[in-house]
């Protein structure tokens with residue numbers, strides 16, 4: 001807690017400096033946190049922890065249903081995002097209209113180096129597909145006012161969820177399917193669902209089940225930005241660059257430079 005407070009003071013000081021020392025900005029300017037969609041009869045399926053091998057199948061199921069999803073990418077979790085295979089997955093998701101969201105660089109539990117953790121994945125998405133994400137999915141859904149403050153400084157909103165399949169917690173396929181069917185049975189206005197693209201059972205079984213169920217009840221499968229009333233998914237877009245996987249090797253050393 002003491003560390004958080006110290007860091008908070010530090011970031012406030014940096015923020016004040018960046019604003020030219022003026023104190024017109026409120027100290028605690030916090031990012032908006034969304035737990036649910038806004039639009040009626042829309043479901044936003046989100047997929048954390050990729051880009052991973054099952055991304056292609058998840059995308060195909062969504063596209064076949066006339067839908068889109070939201071992928072919350074890490075920079076270096078299961079694999080490095082600058083690896084050719086990872087870059088191809090990011091490009092594929094973007095090309096198929098899915099929304100790309102920051103899930104931090106290395107999926108840390110600690111709030112140390114928080115700017116760095118956010119900045120590095122944003123930079124990767126900017127380089128690989130030319131988008132600057134407007135949304136952050138915090139690792140483990142874990143956030144405090146420091147995270148909200150930094151996200152706000154980075155012009156991002158935080159997205160949580162109102163349905164957790166439990167796939168990353170070792171839930172059985174039957175359990176995850178029941179989470180969806182129990183939710184849909186209550187005729188919710190909308191659904192914002194947490195899934196992980198790193199499990200074949202999610203990609204091959206739970207996602208097709210959820211899509212079929214949601215479509216049969218008249219829900220459109222949309223991105224998070226769309227279901228929030230049509231917000232911009234990205235802060236800006238630009239022409240992609242062609243980063244080599246070598247670039248990540250240089251980047252990996254950045255945290256070790258004392259600054």
Ligand SMILES: *[C@@H]1O[C@H](CO)[C@@H](O)[C@H](O)[C@H]1NC(C)=O
Nearest residue numbers: 134155231232233234235236
């Ligand atoms: C902040 O993000 C919004 C989209 O969420 C964008 O319209 C706006 O231009 C961004 N501002 C800056 C300074 O990048």
Ligand SMILES: [Zn+2]
Nearest residue numbers: 048049139140
């Ligand atoms: Zn995660």
